[in-house]
Amino acid sequence: MDFFSLLLASLTAVLFENIIFSKALGTSTMLVFAKYPRNVLEFGLTITYFCLLTGAVSYPFSVYLGKNDISYLYMPMIYVLCVGFIYALTLILLWKLFPKLFLRLKKYIHLSSFNCAVIGVPFIASAQAGFAHYMATALATGLGFMLATYLMSINYSRFSSEEISKSFRGFPSAMIYIGIISMLMFVFQRTV
């Protein structure tokens, strides 16, 4: 698969096989981030960073250890160790090299790393399809998360509107909103 085919596949995945709208992975984290519309780009890039590094670090383990009959028992542990390693290394590097950025990010960086979207990367990416495809899935996961967070953040305040029935305010209307976007993407995917 050439570079442009991979890029096209990644963009398609960002839109139509979106990590939130088609797999619901990291939805609760996304709902937390969507409360802060000004920081969506920062949150999205942080998640994308963790997705890409998790993809890069977990790939060799998926290839060499993920093939036997009992791999489903120990692979979650390996993936958690991969994410833990990246998380600790990132925090140490930030602390040493960019102390101001460290102070700003440390409030939510654990949410950006230990969530289903990031840990889900090695579970949904196919190691058999090769490293480029594996990383394309990681990139699509991160960008898809950022897109979903943006779509939620632009309407977040409306979920608590006085015009909505009291029982539907907040989480219920957010779920219905995600459901409608998810349905639109499903229909587009089937049509295109």
Place this chain on the structure above:
Amino acid sequence: MSAKNGSLIFPSADGLIYKNTVFVSGLVIAPLVCAVNSVVTALALSFVFTSITFSSILISSFFSRKVVYTFRIILYTIVAALVYVPTVLIANSAFPVQVGELSIYAPLLITNSLIVSKAELKFYKFGKLDMVKSVALYVLGFDLAALFFGASREFLLDGFGKAFESFPTFPAFAYPFGGFILLGILSALFRGFVSALYGKGDK
């Protein structure tokens, strides 16, 4: 209700109703939305979730607070990944088909929000006994919500195996978008019910 109020039997009954893990807090919803289409699958999910979450939080509570949070959170998920091994072996023998249906959502429970966030922010601020009660109520809240969600979806999809033949079925609810919409509706119904009953549902 707070940990300071030692006279209460349950230090934080919020987890069961007022801050229900699924319907109010909106946590751990991915497996429900994408994998739970029936009561039995919900039962399998509840078993895996209960075992992983309860055991992990309990075991992790013995880690020293002196270890910085950066490393504690890694330890919590490592404990959860270890607990996952016996849990999934038992679940595979009890619910072989349903655990297959849960697919990636079963191992991903090792990073669920109760372990990663709530444990640190809430449960570990209680004494040991109160913590156990509080975690038990949050977990029970999830289990009941999952079973209710599974039953509702199964009813909408095939009327409990055509038990209600005259009732129309809604195959669209099998898809993730149907799961999101159903979760939104059930969550609103739950809040309305709690609000009507206790006047406290919309906290």
